């Protein structure tokens with residue numbers, strides 16, 4: 377069952393097209409840091425305006441908990457940056473509802489772009505956006521003729537600005553970015569070319585249990601790295617010193633290992649320190665980790681082992697760092713894996729999650745990969761085989 381795509385919408389001329397984009401970018405003192413998410417939305421916006429549609433853009437930005445949060449979480453700087461990227465005027469409306477917004481929409485001409493204020497301003501009054509308040513979704517839907525969802529980053533949440541609007545429109549289409557995410561993640565999980573290797577890292581086993589369970593049947597190998605490794609070590613009776621461990625997940629780790637046979641590949645050595653500090657002296661342990669030490673990165677032999685597992689892969693999905701990537705002295709494992717992925721020119725390579733994405737960007741290998749997912753949480757839920765409400769709400773063809 378394939379989804380309706382924005383390019384399937386034929387008569388866009390003069391139509392008011394409500395578009396849920398993901399403009400949740402880092403902003404400090406009014407200046408945007410990484411603008412990849414804004415750039416990623418351009419193809420859909422341009423398609424709509426090139427075809428004579430009026431693009432009315434909705435996005436959340438951060439979490440709005442108090443009245444004071446509003447000043448630093450306005451979408452105004454993003455709207456201004458979007459105008460620069462598009463090379464045309466973009467109207468910003470500092471409101472999420474009401475006469476000012478309705479009048480600005482009424483004044484739009486074909487091909488115009490308008491940005492509505494941060495949808496989460498509605499959260500101050502009873503979490504209307506994040507709680508998918510039925511009245512809010514209905515109101516926003518009433519402002520347009522058709523809806524396009526291009527925000528993969530929030531597709532795992534049912535909010536008023538995605539599911540709420542979609543459920544009040546005759547037609548909801550996926551934007552090009554959402555289409556790309558569905559295509560690559562969907563193919564990787566449902567019809568991967570084998571060997572299919574998943575690389576899972578990050579702090580906690582508990583965050584990745586669903587992914588491991590779902591991929592055990594589908595992947596040929598699951599490489600595990602990062603903090604969650606040591607819960608698996610504990611399950612195998614390997615000494616972990618002071619390394620991160622989830623005591624209450626050790627039994628589950630045992631079950632997963634028993635079920636997986638040799639599918640789960642764990643690091644064979646680890647870079648350890650006596651303190652959680654970039655400048656702490658390090659020692660590499662193979663197997664058992666000495667008391668007083670904590671593992672903060674995978675070691676060089678593990679990087680080589682993982683490369684060996686990956687070298688013949690035809691599909692690779694990576695989510696989560698192999699160590700404490702934020703500290704340069706413990707980033708080598710993550711960077712080693714990222715660099716190797718860039719050399720796998722015959723494989724479909726998909727990366728998701730903040731740290732893994734930062735690693736491939738830092739290495740300059742992002743262009744060599746097939747797809748960098750724009751949604752950390754959403755891509756994980758996709759890999760768990762869950763139905764994402766934001767995607768389910770898009771019409772089928």
Ligand code: AMP
Nearest residue numbers: 578579602603620671672696699700701
């Ligand atoms: P996640 O949010 O689950 O992707 O996990 C990312 C976090 O895991 C990062 O902040 C890393 O610093 C942390 N992490 C990765 N490896 C380790 C480790 N060996 N010990 C402690 N924290 C780790």
